[in-house]
Amino acid sequence: MTATPDLLRRDGFPDHFTDVDDLEEFMSRPTQELVDDLAEITGDFIVLGVAGKMGVTLARLLKRAAPGRRVIGVARFSDPDARAKLEGWGVQTISCDLLDRDRVEALPKVENVIYLAGLKFDSDGRENFMWAMNTLAPAYVAEAFAQSRIVALSTIHVYPWSDPARGGVDETTSPRARPGEYANSVVGRERIFEYHSLAHGTPGRNVRFVYAVDTRYGVMQEIADWVWNGVPIPLETGTVNLMWQGDAINHFARLLARTKVPTTPINIGGPELVSVRNLAEQFGEIFGKPPVFTGVEGECLVVNCEQASAELGHPYVSVRTMVRWVAEWTRSGKPTIGKPSKFHVRTGSF
Template sequence: MTLSPVDIFGSRILLAGPGGQVAAPIVEALAGQCELTAVARFSDEKQRQQLEAMGVNTVKGDLADHRSLQACPSDVDYVINLAVVKSGDFDYDLRANAEGIGNLMAHCRSAKAVLHFSSTAVYEYAGQQPREESAPLGDNHRAMFPTYSLSKIAAESVCRFAARQYGIPTTIARLSVPYGNNGGWPFFHLLMMKEGMEIDVHPEAPNFYNLLHSSDYIEKLPYLLAAASTEVCTVNFGGSEAVSIEQWCEYLGELCGLQPRFRDNPQAFGSLQIDTEKMHALIGPTKKDWRQGLREMVEQLAPELLLA
């Protein structure tokens, strides 16, 4: 039996990292339901103005600097952390990603729940074996993002410390491959196919992931908040059905009359399928079929590529 979702209507939410591809649909959905404050460095002032036009309160702050968070409200109901830094500078990325969630939680100690988005990139490569939450961790994404996996692992540790130290109910959601009508990894593959570029894949094929549509991760947010505990609930978060890079590229090719060209590369990200048993028990299965989701994505972003 799945959890009952929290009622976020009218609640006060502090969201860190509103500018990313994953965050954009969440911000749009929450803006009309609650009192939403977004904190980010806001190097692009236009983005900040767009958020405020949606009714979102904004604070210019850097999670790596706890002093810059003083302008954030501290008496919020919920904290959602989607912020991520991938500069390649280990010192700064660890401060922003790992110390950053600690700074955020220390500032919002009275929150009813914190939802920290991590990544399945924390898992050690293990071929096609679905990763349970207890699976070994490793430096998975080093070849492309040197600091990413390590800073995500460090952030989880700081998040657990803060939850127990301050008594804040917390959920860590390890995100698989998010996508939607604003893009994602499959859309990059489509653009590569359009240009006739080769798509690097790990030679131990097929390379499985769990595509997670934006409509599903928005719908599951209140359930993830409901799962929060001071002992910290760590859960995989992806689509209920595993699908390989090869499969989704072939399907995109069918939709658009394109032929994917794959190139074996041992340095490419290998299969990262998740075990969904705990996720299903807590928050239930996802609803969007990956084929339908990919078609809707192409209809929205590149309708000219679709075959008649």
């Protein structure tokens, strides 16, 4: 008999996390809804771009939710620690450059694909590589896995600026060119998956994801760090969507049971729009350090996630709980990943 996994529930949350292992164990807990959804579909799983900030916990989550099925993690694996972690959790790993068409074609053909690969940061001077990662690699994957389900990570950067008072942009707004080559390249990524979905009848979803919250990185961790160190907090991008990473990866995986032909977009994020000023003030109260602000709030990238709430339900972890966890992690000096989200950057170049 297959053992019942430790589940993410809506209560009984820890007060804090003692270390990275404790954090990752909690963050990779499946919900009962995920266990049930995966039981409704057949086949094994492959996570492409598994070595990134979300992929490691996502692959572990899949293995915990469906322990009797194979989970394969694919990446270049420049960080051997990520590969060792995955294999220790029972995830099979394969080293592969997704720009090598022959090697992509040689990957095991499983029924369920989650695509996390791409390039956003530090691409100045190598824009051609960014475009290749964000359009060519998806094309090779879509060709190789034409008979699979494909849930592909996209971004809210395909959307225009909007007024937060109007509730954010929903999926009816078509992706469009924006300042900066990154945004344009990820519009290309979505269109590539759409084209192949139509051409081959491949079921899929394009996940227009907002900002993940992990105590080690992300918008909330950056704001907490700024408050803790007295760094002025820019307010021009004064409203954000946030979601606990454990909730986010549960929703990504659940979309495998909700793929469509042709593939369609869905905004994944918390149901509320969150004020950067208010977050900073909450951290300031906890730390006893009043935050310092610069600039004024204006239009920004915020999305409406009502469709995701209707399909998948609300996230389990609230903004207030995330604030408590991030504040404790920051105040106690626990390690961070050191890869800022650059959520406040408005030029389109990250």
